[in-house]
Amino acid sequence: MIVLFTDFGLAGPYTGQVTAVLQQLAPQAPIISLFADAPSARPKPSAYLLAAYGGWFPAGTVLLCVVDPGVGSARRAVIVEVEGRVYIGPDNGLFDIVMRRDPGTRLWEIGWHPETLSASFHGRDLFAPVAARLAAGTPIIELAQPTADESATRGWPDDLAEIIYIDHYGNAMTGMRGRLVPPTARLVADEHMLASATTFSAVPQGQAFWYVNSNGLAEIAVNGARADKALGLAIGSPIAIQS
Amino acid sequence: MIVLFTDFGLAGPYTGQVTAVLQQLAPQAPIISLFADAPSARPKPSAYLLAAYGGWFPAGTVLLCVVDPGVGSARRAVIVEVEGRVYIGPDNGLFDIVMRRDPGTRLWEIGWHPETLSASFHGRDLFAPVAARLAAGTPIIELAQPTADESATRGWPDDLAEIIYIDHYGNAMTGMRGRLVPPTARLVADEHMLASATTFSAVPQGQAFWYVNSNGLAEIAVNGARADKALGLAIGSPIAIQS
Amino acid sequence: MIVLFTDFGLAGPYTGQVTAVLQQLAPQAPIISLFADAPSARPKPSAYLLAAYGGWFPAGTVLLCVVDPGVGSARRAVIVEVEGRVYIGPDNGLFDIVMRRDPGTRLWEIGWHPETLSASFHGRDLFAPVAARLAAGTPIIELAQPTADESATRGWPDDLAEIIYIDHYGNAMTGMRGRLVPPTARLVADEHMLASATTFSAVPQGQAFWYVNSNGLAEIAVNGARADKALGLAIGSPIAIQS
Numbered sequence: 001m002i003v004l005f006t007d008f009g010l011a012g013p014y015t016g017q018v019t020a021v022l023q024q025l026a027p028q029a030p031i032i033s034l035f036a037d038a039p040s041a042r043p044k045p046s047a048y049l050l051a052a053y054g055g056w057f058p059a060g061t062v063l064l065c066v067v068d069p070g071v072g073s074a075r076r077a078v079i080v081e082v083e084g085r086v087y088i089g090p091d092n093g094l095f096d097i098v099m100r101r102d103p104g105t106r107l108w109e110i111g112w113h114p115e116t117l118s119a120s121f122h123g124r125d126l127f128a129p130v131a132a133r134l135a136a137g138t139p140i141i142e143l144a145q146p147t148a149d150e151s152a153t154r155g156w157p158d159d160l161a162e163i164i165y166i167d168h169y170g171n172a173m174t175g176m177r178g179r180l181v182p183p184t185a186r187l188v189a190d191e192h193m194l195a196s197a198t199t200f201s202a203v204p205q206g207q208a209f210w211y212v213n214s215n216g217l218a219e220i221a222v223n224g225a226r227a228d229k230a231l232g233l234a235i236g237s238p239i240a241i242q243s
Numbered sequence: 244m245i246v247l248f249t250d251f252g253l254a255g256p257y258t259g260q261v262t263a264v265l266q267q268l269a270p271q272a273p274i275i276s277l278f279a280d281a282p283s284a285r286p287k288p289s290a291y292l293l294a295a296y297g298g299w300f301p302a303g304t305v306l307l308c309v310v311d312p313g314v315g316s317a318r319r320a321v322i323v324e325v326e327g328r329v330y331i332g333p334d335n336g337l338f339d340i341v342m343r344r345d346p347g348t349r350l351w352e353i354g355w356h357p358e359t360l361s362a363s364f365h366g367r368d369l370f371a372p373v374a375a376r377l378a379a380g381t382p383i384i385e386l387a388q389p390t391a392d393e394s395a396t397r398g399w400p401d402d403l404a405e406i407i408y409i410d411h412y413g414n415a416m417t418g419m420r421g422r423l424v425p426p427t428a429r430l431v432a433d434e435h436m437l438a439s440a441t442t443f444s445a446v447p448q449g450q451a452f453w454y455v456n457s458n459g460l461a462e463i464a465v466n467g468a469r470a471d472k473a474l475g476l477a478i479g480s481p482i483a484i485q486s
Numbered sequence: 487m488i489v490l491f492t493d494f495g496l497a498g499p500y501t502g503q504v505t506a507v508l509q510q511l512a513p514q515a516p517i518i519s520l521f522a523d524a525p526s527a528r529p530k531p532s533a534y535l536l537a538a539y540g541g542w543f544p545a546g547t548v549l550l551c552v553v554d555p556g557v558g559s560a561r562r563a564v565i566v567e568v569e570g571r572v573y574i575g576p577d578n579g580l581f582d583i584v585m586r587r588d589p590g591t592r593l594w595e596i597g598w599h600p601e602t603l604s605a606s607f608h609g610r611d612l613f614a615p616v617a618a619r620l621a622a623g624t625p626i627i628e629l630a631q632p633t634a635d636e637s638a639t640r641g642w643p644d645d646l647a648e649i650i651y652i653d654h655y656g657n658a659m660t661g662m663r664g665r666l667v668p669p670t671a672r673l674v675a676d677e678h679m680l681a682s683a684t685t686f687s688a689v690p691q692g693q694a695f696w697y698v699n700s701n702g703l704a705e706i707a708v709n710g711a712r713a714d715k716a717l718g719l720a721i722g723s724p725i726a727i728q729s
Contacts, residue, residue, distance in 0.1 A: 244506065244509065244510075246502070246506070252497070253496055253497055273509045273513070275502050275505050275506050275509065276496075276497075276498070276501075276502050277498055277499050277502040277503070277506075278497065278498030278499055278502070279496075279497045279498060280497035280498050281498070296499055296503075299503070300506065301510075410495070410498075410499075410500075411493075411494060411495030411497070411500070411526075412493075412526060412527070441558065441605050442557060442558030442559075442605040442606045443555065443556075443557065443558065443606065444555075444556050444557070444558050444559035445558065454605070454606065456604075456606060456607075457604035457605075457606050457607035457610065457611070458499075467527065467555070
């Protein structure tokens with residue numbers, strides 16, 4: 001299975017072109033778009049989102065991950081190998097949290113080059129062909145060399161006390177693992193103090209709360225309304241924990 | 244074929260995770276997203292939309308239907324069997340109109356339980372595995388028991404004189420079957436009185452009209468403009484018929 | 487491979503129904519959505535977008551192209567055959583630029599008719615069944631007859647000095663082939679004068695520039711921001727070249 005984690009949008013034309021490349025080079029592999037609306041051009045919140053959602057997929061999954069504002073600059077192109085899954089994408093911090101959460105991670109720098117490489121769309125021209133080859137069975141060593149992990153230079157925290165994603169319903173995911181936040185704690189967003197609940201139907205209509213979402217992140221929601229609008233939240237909004 | 248009718252949005256991550264579950268459990272079944280923007284958390288307008296569009300698919304189709312604001316509460320999980328198609332989803336009224344339009348419908352309560360069930364995403368954890376198993380040939384009786392139809396308690400009308408969906412062009416679908424509205428009748432939306440036409444090119448640029456859409460619903464449109472903006476329509480806007 | 491180029495949107499229900507038709511009639515053909523957000527009901531800018539992106543696909547590709555404000559009127563339904571690819575859709579100018587760029591193009595008028603044809607959704611009822619049959623191997627001559635190219639009557643230019651598409655990041659594509667614009671030239675959009683750059687990372691944060699995008703169009707962007715918002719650009723905005 002090839003899973004897409006990008007900020008390309010779905011409607012056109014980037015996801016379609018990437019899908020066409022994958023389809024031609026790995027026709028047997030099902031292609032699934034997990035996120036096409038990862039935080040646009042922002043590797044830091046995207047890294048926490050990817051760490052929460054990528055690990056849900058089984059061993060053998062190939063994850064093509066492109067949030068790449070530095071496309072065309074000198075940043076490395078890498079493969080991350082962890083628990084039988086492989087992640088392919090730019091080395092701009094996007095994989096920092098995935099790597100940190102598993103000490104057995106191995107990092108590779110992609111040496112393979114396409115015949116023609118556009119300056120602005122490495123997702124299609126470089127990362128997709130590599131992902132397709134891996135999905136079709138090419139060993140990593142034929143495409144990449146082991147390389148050093150430089151994520152320490154960025155020094156991002158283990159959990160990010162910010163909003164990292166607003167979903168289709170207006171719910172606001174934080175970059176914090178929910179099991180690390182005491183259930184009795186309140187989350188403070190702007191001037192709002194939010195208690196936890198198990199799920200939407202456990203609180204009255206219109207009430208804001210936080211809960212541990214289905215992939216383990218602490219998430220802020222309002223029963224029957226959009227939390228982003230009701231509480232003024234956006235990607236990057238700081239969140240505090242009050243015990 | 245597995246057809247998705249949800250309010251999940253496509254961009255991420257809900258449709259992707261559901262698709263991954265379906266793909267793993269029923270790898271032979273093509274998966275098609277019919278609606279990912281059904282009226283958000285509103286089973287009533289969604290029920291009329293589903294009745295109009297679900298019946299277009301051939302016998303053998305499995306429809307995974309999730310508009311589920313009560314997820315995590317006590318509402319039943321059901322399978323509806325009608326004319327060789329099966330619908331899977333929450334028993335919150337979403338299937339009321341599908342059932343009413345065919346007296347031969349059979350209703351089942353899902354007894355199958357996943358090993359782990361999140362509080363907020365039964366679409367992925369419960370409904371998708373059931374849908375995949377049905378698509379892969381598991382008999383309904385192995386997953387569910389016949390149960391009583393409780394839709395009468397909701398008492399929703401046969402046709403809903405409201406806007407139930409705004410499409411990508413801004414056209415506004417009503418919950419009324421177009422063949423039940425006399426072609427000479429006018430539809431009244433807010434203060435606007437609309438005559439019928441066959442299609443867009445039959446009226447002057449900028450003119451509002453109603454017509455019977457390609458799935459049989461009475462729909463309000465404006466040639467060359469967005470009807471929702473031009474006429475101030477949204478899901479839930481009341482529509483009257485004037486003969 | 488069947489490629490979709492439409493203004494249907496993805497979320498529902500038009501792309502889903504078209505996909506279901508294709509899937510049933512050509513189950514072996516992978517289906518890829520290239521654009522579902524082509525300029526809505528505007529064949530002219532869509533024609534330049536299609537010419538830039540359609541030719542990227544290999545011989546044998548079937549492109550189902552529907553931007554069709556005149557659906558239900560007398561416009562012809564056609565097949566365009568060029569360099570081993572076939573395009574299917576309405577004869578409203580959508581294929582004018584594709585045809586002009588290859589003198590070997592052949593044009594066919596579709597004679598095949600479905601049993602039932604809705605007045606407003608020929609994409610599903612007419613174009614998709616024809617595209618699926620072509621993808622499954624039916625010769626063009628069984629579905630269509632050679633016909634005369636009437637594109638000269640529209641007289642559209644070879645390159646369109648307007649914005650033809652705003653992408654997911656807010657970048658603004660022009661209808662001009664980038665290799666025909668001197669790299670030293672400036673593009674003038676409203677009161678903004680823009681120099682060229684190779685890619686985003688070559689200019690300072692916040693700076694607007696133009697570049698040749700990954701499919702050969704001259705495109706206007708801002709490093710780290712949305713060009714459409716920053717420069718006030720929309721589909722149809724005129725662009726001038728200043729040498």
